[in-house]
Amino acid sequence: MARQPLKTYLCLFAQQHPEFRLPELLSLASVTKSEVKFDELSYSKTNPLLLVHFPSEESACRIAARSLLIRSLFELWGSGRNHDELEASVNKLPSEFTDRYRRSDYTFKVVVRGFSRKCSAEKQLQLYERLSYLPLAGKVNLSNPDYEFHLLEDYGDNPNEAPMEPHRVFVGRLISHGQRHLIQKYAVKNRHFIGNTSMDAQLSLIMANMAQVKEGSLVFDPFVGTGSLLVAGAHFGGFGMGADIDYPLIHGRGRASRAGAESKWRGKDENVSSNLRQYGLADRYLDVLVADAAKNVWRQGELFDAIITDPPYGIREGRRKIWVKKYTKPSPT
């Protein structure tokens, strides 16, 4: 098969966990078997924009369909250091990009966004006027358009000393959003069963992406706790198995961890399996065991596809080991 030439997309990253943005992107390219290229020198941890090359829109969308750290992906229509360069670059677009939009049988909207400097309403109006060179013949529909075109203005990395004019501008067609909505959906604050150190939803999902969990993966967490990482693994199609040395926690005994409820006992149904059930993932729960991660309980052989874990660091959750017999009960005489 002949290699497809790569197409250029503009990636808008979330401004959180910047150190994981490129590793997550590379991991997802690998799990979706897609080629990906970008210029690492043009990437900055403090800047949310990066040009990325994928073989096709379809492969770009497959990656966005799993990514937590991609906010949006755009098909790049033009770029420049200022609006004149941008206009020249859009005018040079090959006709296969624009032909479809020269017909009038669709609706669209244009969105203007500035980074490090907000555009005033007045400035936005000027920019919409300025963008009239875009070859768009459809009707405007602000609430439910068929296509969205975004103008992104980059005013540098420091919002406190942002210049009056942007130093880079881009125009692109929105092709897909990332999975930021999952952060709300899996928020720990709404989770049925939580512990003192339940892993936050975003990081759990990023970890499942880095571990390349996919449909039918067997996922193991040797410090399972309340099962946050198994929930994330199950979201991406994994089947979860866990172990923990904390017998009362695994059996849902002891005091509740939720703020304001510390004086209450845990409910009978507070366990890892109920956490999966809460999200409709009950069938992706296999088992949890009470076991010491320092002692291997698994037979030899290839068993697990992914091991994701958040071990106790001895700060918020202490180190534990198996019990030592301290005394023997004196026998009655």
Place this chain on the structure above:
Amino acid sequence: MKLLTHNMLTSHVKGVKNGFPLRILARKVEVRQIDFNPNFITRMIPRIDWSVLRAAAENLGHGQGLPESPPEEYESQEDFLKSAHHVLMEVEVLEGDLECPESGRKFPVTEGIPNMLLREDEV
């Protein structure tokens, strides 16, 4: 505890050379319906010790219809995958013990959760 998990667990008592498979001494067994996922079962078959699974299922009274060994091209045999799914995923040991085949040490299963912890002088 599902039989899939049992198929992967081994005893780790000090001095034991071969702690696999653990003998199931079941007091309470339940069958829970779980959605059949042929992809997952197909992925598990090569990792399973089939004769151990079959013996465990027979011991619990759920061994009917399990072949001696997985058929060739099992990935396309839905009947086989469904019976494997049933014993791997749906048959659950809720109460009982897992006994180490060499030392006889019993690991209790309570509320479906095996307790694999040993005392310090046993490891």
